[in-house]
Amino acid sequence: MELRSGIRVKRKMCETEADETTQTADITDIEIPDRTFSVFDWHYNQPFYVDKTLLMKALFAVHHTLITAPSRFGKSLNMDMIRRFVQIELDNEGKPIVLNVDKDKLCLKEDQPASENFKLFRGKKIFEDKEFMYQHFGKYPTINVDFSIVQGENFNQVMTALRRVVHTAFKEHAYLRKSDIWDRLRLNKKTFMKYYDSEEFKSLDEDETKHGLQILSEYLFGHFGTRAFVFIDEFDVPEHQFSEFYGFTKDEVVHLLKVANKSDHFEFVKSQFNGFLTKSRDRKDINIYSPYSIIKYISSDVYVDEWPDSIRSEIFKLSRMIKENDVDNEGISLFMQFLYEMAFFTPVSLVNGNLTLKMPNTTVCGNRGEAPRNGQISMDMIFTNEAVQPMGGFAIQSNKNNFDLSSEFDACATQIPLSGLLCYHTRKAPKVHCA
Incomplete structure (x- = not known):
């Protein structure tokens, strides 16, 4: 039996039970590089992990949404979490990893290895919803886009950056080169290679660049038979049903301080990091804390002002x-x-x-x-x-x-x-x- 931040996880994957005793941990020496902060598989087994996996259910309950939050409030981290949850995992040959699942119990059969993504969510809140897990876990192709590099002093420089963004998205799906969709659906493989090739993509015109992600999603639909998720990071209508998943609530901060043996620091933490007012799903006022600031504080004996310069x-x-x-x-x-x-x-x-x-x-x-x-x-x-x-x-x-x-x-x-x-x-x- 493993013990992770107060959750007792039995080795039989279907059985989890809450441990009412909050475990404490020495986390003052943990280094948190900025890039790592946005990677879900680094967070999920850390002592300061806060479970926000129910965001997936809230997200699937709506058809279209734009979620905004201040810098370092977990936007990229949550996006990576969602991506790891929904994406179809592939083996070294680009073939989908098939999970043999008992529909009623959502248990991996003992003679089948668990996927890396499945391990991330086993024992988490979303894992308790067996029907949702069965319907959506590992069922969708994904397209990942990062607009942080799209900068420039003129139109041509911006277009050059956009071409590289689209090219990078295509490079993540190298297995499509060997797909049967080119013959089965009579698609033009040369078009795919123009986006994929490290030199050819530089000759993409404005119209080709604009439609690149749409074209890639059509290829993925042909290959997998299901529509793709497109994840766009650094893309700038409040959606209150998602507020509690971005930022830490008071109860979550109190819990983390308890884990870090710093319960008596709450008033100081409140004065330094609290005060961001938003609405909960039931339209009540709630105050949230910056996850980056909280984790930086509890993982260090010395408080440092980390507000982005x-x-x-x-x-x-x-x-x-x-x-x-x-x-x-x-x-x-x-x-x-x-x-x-x-x-x-x-x-x-x-x-x-x-x-x-x-x-x-x-x-x-x-x-x-x-x-x-x-x-x-x-x-x-x-x-x-x-x-x-x-x-x-x-x-x-x-x-x-x-x-x-x-x-x-x-x-x-x-x-x-x-x-x-x-x-x-x-x-x-x-x-x-x-x-």
Whole structure:
């Protein structure tokens, strides 16, 4: 019998039972490279693993959805988890690995080796739904696309990057070169090879590039007889039924701290990483935590501010906008939307069409709670890592072309034009100040 994070897994694969005793583990020396953080098969057996596998059921309950979440909230990790769950596994010859499954018990027969993907989900929450596992596990071809490399200063550079993205997707399906679909369905193998070949793909025109993934999905349908899943990472309508699967809930954080023997750290963790408000599946307000920040904290004895420097980019400094007198209402609105989606703000309330936002925690502010300098707080400090005031009470309220800035520190609320959104004073000068 194996013991994994409080779950007792019996060697007979169909039988699992919960262990009410939470196991603790020494995880302070675990290194978490950024790339590894997004790989599901690295996470599933770690002591800080949080089971989000029921996301699959929620996802299959809808036909079309776009899921967005801030950086480092598990989007890529969940995508990899879904991919490992649904994908048809292939052997070295490109033939599907057949799982001999008892339809009623969802048990691998003892004389058949389990697939690597099956091992990942055995004992997880989704494994308890035998009917869903039987219907969907390992049943679909997959196409994997990563748009993170699609960058460029002009159209031609972007098209070059897109060609490589499509080419990479085709390279993952090398077995199609030996498929019978070319004769059976009378398809043109030369078309496939143009996308697949490491030199020929460079000559793809705009139209061929645009339709590349569709063409690949048609080849996969012909080969497997079922439609493919297309996974697109780094692709930028809230879907509340998925909220709890992206980010850690309070109960999950409490459990992880207990596993790490750090239960008494909860209040500190709450002040540093909590505050991202969203809706649960039953439309109730819930606060979630960044998984990356939580795991980084519990796996290290020293807290390090890991907020992505890319978000504090020079281009988004408000001072430059003000100094160059290049601020308009539309630009500020777009900028505030960017900050909101990058998790610099979280919603507080929505009243009569007015949305009130606040900074969720001290980590976002890039400070450790020191007193403000000269009683003044500059929005610009957010991006230069010089903010010095805990801003849990700082609020921005949008109302047409104005933002309402209010503060718990001085109980003041002053209406200002969007172009004046630079800084404000606390108790010493309860008014908006624009340099």
